[in-house]
Amino acid sequence: MEKIIDFCKHAFLKIKNKNVNEFEIYGSSAAHNEIEIYEEDIENLSFADTKGLGFRVFKDKRMGYAYTSNLSDSAIDSCIEKAIENSKVTNQEEFNYLPVKKEFMHKDTDFDRNVLYAPEFIDFTIEDKIKVSKELELSVKKRDKRIKGISNLIYEDTVSETVILNSLGLEDSYKASAAFLYISVISREGEDVSTGDYFGYERTPQKLNSDDIAENAVKRSTSLLGAKKVKSQVADLMLSPMVAIQFLGIIASVIMADSVQKGKSLLAGRIGEKIFSQNFNIVDDGTLPDGLASRPFDGEGVPKGRTSVFEKGVLKTYLHNSYSARKDKRLSTGNASRASYKSPPDIGISNFYLEPSDVNEGKILQKISNGFYVIDVIGLHSGVNPISGQISIGAKGIWIENGNLTYPVKEVTIATDLLRFCKNLAEVGSDLKFMPAGGYIGSPSMHIRDIAISGS
Amino acid sequence: MLEQKLIKKILNILLSSGGDFSEVFIQKRNLNNMRLDDGKIENSTSGFELGCGLRLINKDSTFYAYVDSIDTESLLNAAKILSSAVDSSSKNKVLDLSENKGGYKANVEQFPSDIAQENKKSLLDSANEKARDFSKYIIQVSANLSDADDTVIIANSNGLLINDSSVKVFLAVNVIAKKGNEIRTGYKSLARTMGYEIFKSKNHEAVALEAAGIAIKMLDAVNAPAGSLPVVIGPAFGGVIFHEACGHGLEADAIIKDASVFKDKINKKIASNILTAVDDSTLRHHWGSYAFDDEGCPSQKNILIENGILKNYIFDYKSACKLKARQTGNGRRQSFRDLPVPRMSNTFIECGSDENEAIIKSVKTGIYAKEFAGGQVDTATGDFVFGISEGYLIKNGVISEPIKGATLIGNGPDILNRIEAIGKDLDFAPGFCGKAGQSITNEVGQPTILIDKITVGGTEV
Missing domain, CATH: 3.30.160 (Double Stranded RNA Binding Domain)
Known part of the structure; x- marks a missing residue:
């Protein structure tokens, strides 16, 4: 009994005879490789094969959950017992049951699940992985003599298999692959130190573009050498895609239906309202062929699809799992998400992006007479309160004068609140870029008017 | 095993x-993790x-x-x-x-497995009620109660063999208050390396009331100022400033990679004379404490900075070998799935000689920062931020209106020299620290301190 599906089926037979109304088994297995390189040598090389099962049981409209990474017979038995025990203490609610087909918003998607796994993945050996990582280090160092060190160079890849089984007869699975390469470089000039990082993320390591990663990391680091504070003022911001993505991540957190239902979202009760002053479209698409967060089904087996969240700046829907959808008398958008088999389905984004315009970002920048081109931000988890909407984070980048990039700036903050951010978002570029950030978030460059910058 | x-x-x-x-x-x-949200037990996971x-x-x-x-x-x-x-x-x-059977042993009185789920539920229920009764403006309460019972065996080729175990309990309460269109939040946690006897040291209802108190006070918050100002940082969670401004930069992996502004600074003055700071993993029952680190090295007290002079870095086994230094018992990992790396345990600023009230009185125009939402640092440049979740304006030496959340931004070596006063009210606060993709338990601490000037990230330019 090797494969995760076999463990799931074995556990299915065990739980079938228990005194519960409904149940679901979510299993995953993964082969994971990680390599860190420092000074042309292997710093760390690790690999792992992991498996785990999560059990969700419903009894008298109460839900219980337990998981185990130990797949011995006795461990699975105690895990099932624990899930049942947990179901005795949670609240009884009419909406607690497994999803059924008539509740699906995206019923029959023609998503080709073969795109999730690149067969050439297995042709890339450990030696190849080490080689591509070492080449990245060399490529970075030879680009600019001010590059004095690497603080992190990480290669990671995973091949995973996800299985879901439930008492309504659902049995489905998919296999996915992904490879990630990241570097953070330190540049120095006199007393000045600056850091910059970049990454590549693909379905298979052959597609990683080390030249592109090297060039961007070096540029992000060296362009900020000699940065200084500016005086506090209100000015326009131009956010590079990497920064814009992080702001889009904040917007993602306020459109989750459970947050809305619990009064934790500023967008509660605002469906149909124009939240952005301009006609932006924001989409969650779990079936985007190139989307690294694409899946055939969500964390509770509901098919994924394309959900238009903002259309021409107007809020059209929240994102739902089956529980939140029942509560709002709507359909599940297929956004039940799980970090792993260790947690029951929550709500989360998949490929979540703001559609680009056809305006070149350089053209947008030219229109800014006095502003701040933000290359990197720091302190999002401590400086953003998605519930109150307050945002105050550290930023570095380059000052814009009369449409031109001038001197580098650091040790300043940018502060606003989320609704004002949406209102003041004036224009976006054509340079759509995606980044893994609690989902796979994509954004082009953003121009935002009149934001408070705090410095000296 | x-x-x-x-x-x-x-x-x-x-x-x-x-x-x-x-x-x-x-x-x-x-x-085990039990979550109360929206007035009911929404989830119970094991x-x-x-x-x-x-x-x-x-x-x-x-x-x-x-x-x-x-x-x-x-x-x-x-x-x-x-x-x-x-x-x-x-x-x-x-x-x-x-x-090795030595080292700190923490007695556990009430193991998680001895506590009925029903008891945990009633604890969360009463925390919820307390918070909601606090004010009519409270619209939502979420509370999490989790426990972890850990047993490890560590053995290595140097002949080391360790059998160790620990129990941890964590309670966090999040409160949301709303008045008109303004929404504010309050957060408080209680976390110790001990069993369910934790609630003898502090009542769960007290945690809920504190969280509710913060949310309500913040309803009247005015815009925070923008610019460089003197900031008084309150005790306990205020210690996050040292954790970010200095602590991470002292972790020896950053030193080895020349990715720390504190490289080559041992026995040099890096901070204000009045500053002494310590990492101490032996503090009984504290959230960042342990008998042995995750490589089997006994926990210890490590003086990092003494009267402004840098005394030591924070080591794991590999970095100690590389720099020919003594291990400090800071090789930590999230689980068996992770490599150990040098990490802080309980890191804090020692008491100074200033009176807390006098510190606040000495500030004409500035900020009093009381509670925080965490922070982040780039150790190579020393640039760091930390977010205020409960703060007030200081006007003519008196704490006045509450301010909306704001991030403070500074540079570690610069800020360490700007600590002008240190009070006597040392206290600690538990949290989680993320590094190298691993989250571990961590405690920060300090008495009230005064920074003469730091950039406050408000909106009031």
């Missing part, structure tokens, strides 16, 4: 193609984890594998695969294992 003979066999296989050091880390962890991490060090390279089991065959197999990654002439033998 595993026979000593088998452990030694694995250690030997790991070194069979060469290498300097091999290690076996076996862990069994039982976890987890069973059992697995083993194998490590092999050859010169500067570390090879690591882990398995979600302690099944003999998979362990031997993993050890063989790992050893094949090394091809070295330097053959080392595994020394005989001898168990």
Whole structure:
């Protein structure tokens, strides 16, 4: 009994005879490789094969959950017992049951699940992985003599298999692959130190573009050498895609239906309202062929699809799992998400992006007479309160004068609140870029008017 | 969980193609998490984890594998695969294992497994009621109660053998208040390395009331100022400033990679004369405490800065070998799935000689920062931020209106020299610290301190 599906089926037979109304088994297995390189040598090389099962049981409209990474017979038995025990203490609610087909918003998607796994993945050996990582280090160092060190160079890849089984007869699975390469470089000039990082993320390591990663990391680091504070003022911001993505991540957190239902979202009760002053479209698409967060089904087996969240700046829907959808008398958008088999389905984004315009970002920048081109931000988890909407984070980048990039700036903050951010978002570029950030978030460059910058 | 003979066999296989050091880390962890949200127990989850991490060090390279089991065959197999990654002439033998039974032992009175789920539920229910009764403006309460019961065996080729266990309990309460269109939040947690007797030291209802109090006070918050100002940082969670401004930069992996502004600064003055700071993993029952670190090194008290002079860095085994220094008991990992790296435990600023009230009185126009939402640092540049979640304006030496959340931004070496006063009210606050993709338990601490000037990220320009 090797494969995760076999463990799931074995556990299915065990739980079938228990005194519960409904149940679901979510299993995953993964082969994971990680390599860190420092000074042309292997710093760390690790690999792992992991498996785990999560059990969700419903009894008298109460839900219980337990998981185990130990797949011995006795461990699975105690895990099932624990899930049942947990179901005795949670609240009884009419909406607690497994999803059924008539509740699906995206019923029959023609998503080709073969795109999730690149067969050439297995042709890339450990030696190849080490080689591509070492080449990245060399490529970075030879680009600019001010590059004095690497603080992190990480290669990671995973091949995973996800299985879901439930008492309504659902049995489905998919296999996915992904490879990630990241570097953070330190540049120095006199007393000045600056850091910059970049990454590549693909379905298979052959597609990683080390030249592109090297060039961007070096540029992000060296362009900020000699940065200084500016005086506090209100000015326009131009956010590079990497920064814009992080702001889009904040917007993602306020459109989750459970947050809305619990009064934790500023967008509660605002469906149909124009939240952005301009006609932006924001989409969650779990079936985007190139989307690294694409899946055939969500964390509770509901098919994924394309959900238009903002259309021409107007809020059209929240994102739902089956529980939140029942509560709002709507359909599940297929956004039940799980970090792993260790947690029951929550709500989360998949490929979540703001559609680009056809305006070149350089053209947008030219229109800014006095502003701040933000290359990197720091302190999002401590400086953003998605519930109150307050945002105050550290930023570095380059000052814009009369449409031109001038001197580098650091040790300043940018502060606003989320609704004002949406209102003041004036224009976006054509340079759509995606980044893994609690989902796979994509954004082009953003121009935002009149934001408070705090410095000296 | 595993026979000593088998452990030694694995250690030997790991070194069979060469290498300097091999290690076996076996862990069994039982976890429970109960969440109250929207007035009801929304979720109750339990987890069973059992697995083993194998490590092999050859010169500067570390090879690591882990398995979600302690099944003999998979362990031997993993050890063989790992050893094949090394091809070295330097053959080392595994020394005989001898168990170290010393170190700090924390007595657990009430194990998580002895507490009925029903009791946990009523605890969360009463926290919810207390918070909601506090004010009519409170619209939502979320509370989490979790516990972890951990057992580890650590053995390495130097002959070390450790059997250790620990119990941790964590309660967090989040309160949301709304008045008109303004929404504010309050957060408070209680977390200790002990069993459910934790609630004898502090009542869960008190935690809920504090969280509610913060949310309500913040309803009247005015816009925070923008610009450089004097800031008084309150005790306990205020210690996050030292954790970010300095602590991470003292972790020896950053020193080795020349990615820290504190490299080559030992025995040099790096901070204001009045500053003494410590990392101490032996503090009884504190959230960042342990008997042994995750490499089996006994916990200890490590003086980092004494009267402004840098005394020591924070080491794990590998970094201590590399820099020919003594291990400080700071090799920590999230679980058997992760490599140990140098991490802080309980890190705090020692008491000074200033009176707390006098510190506030000395500020004409500034900020009093009381509670925080965490922070972040770039150790290579020393630039750091931390977010205020409960703060007030100081006007003519008096704490006045509350301010909306704001981030403070500064540079570590600069800010350490701007600590102008240190009070006597040392206190601690628990939290989680993320580094290298691993989250671990961590405590910060300090008495009231005064920074003469730091950039406050408000909106009021």
